[in-house]
Amino acid sequence: MTVRLTPYLNFRDTAKAALEFYQSVFGGTLAMRTYAEFSLFEDPAESGKIMHGMVSGDHDVVIMGADVPNSMELGANSSVCLSGDDEAVLRGWWDGLVDGATVAEPLTKAPWGDTFGLLTDKFGVPWMVNIDGSSKA
Numbered sequence: 001m002t003v004r005l006t007p008y009l010n011f012r013d014t015a016k017a018a019l020e021f022y023q024s025v026f027g028g029t030l031a032m033r034t035y036a037e038f039s040l041f042e043d044p045a046e047s048g049k050i051m052h053g054m055v056s057g058d059h060d061v062v063i064m065g066a067d068v069p070n071s072m073e074l075g076a077n078s079s080v081c082l083s084g085d086d087e088a089v090l091r092g093w094w095d096g097l098v099d100g101a102t103v104a105e106p107l108t109k110a111p112w113g114d115t116f117g118l119l120t121d122k123f124g125v126p127w128m129v130n131i132d133g134s135s136k137a
Contacts (some may be wrong), residue, residue, distance in 0.1 A: 007080045009065040009125055015050035019065055025096030026057030027044070035069075042071055059089060080125060081123040086133040087115070094129045097121050 011018055016032060023030040031054050036047035049067035056062055061082075068074045082093055094107050100122030107117030107129060115131040 004060070004062065006062045006064055007065065007078070009080075010068045010074055011037075011050075011065060011123065012074045013049065013067055014123055015053055015065050015067040018125070019050070019053040019055055019063070021099075021121075021123070022063050023055045025093055026055060026061045027057075028055060028057035028061070028065070030055050031083050042069065046070065059086070060083070078126070081128040081130065083128075083130040083132070085134075087131050090129055090131045094119075097127055097129075101127075107131075 009015075010020070019030055019032060032050050033052050034048050035041040035051045038051060040051060040063060041047045041049070046069055048066075049069070050065070052064070052066050054062065054064045063080070082090060084090060091107065094117060098119060103117040104118040104120065105116065107115060110116035110130075110133075113133040115129075117129045118126070120126045
């Protein structure tokens with residue numbers, strides 16, 4: 001049995017666009033269901049919002065997300081961290097996420113020996129990318 005940490009991201013009216021964007025970066029499949037499909041909405045104007053979406057990307061990447069109804073607070077104090085030692089894959093993901101993003105720290109060599117970068121994507125989600133530098137001479 002495996003254990004996996006899966007980020008679940010909350011959006012205000014942009015879940016569909018965000019999940020489609022993440023699928024373009026990470027590949028794989030995208031599944032989305034609206035509030036209307038489950039008759040779970042208080043405001044009929046929100047029936048087309050995404051109640052649950054999931055990107056099942058390449059390299060076992062999974063990202064879930066939903067639109068938070070207007071009646072609920074949209075709070076987000078989190079970051080999504082991508083880490084590992086496959087530099088080509090991680091740099092490719094960084095290159096995809098940087099489209100329309102605000103880069104706080106470019107993807108460069110960090111004092112602890114890894115390659116590290118911080119950005120906030122065009123949907124307001126903060127990302128950290130850490131490429132393990134321990135195997136490099």
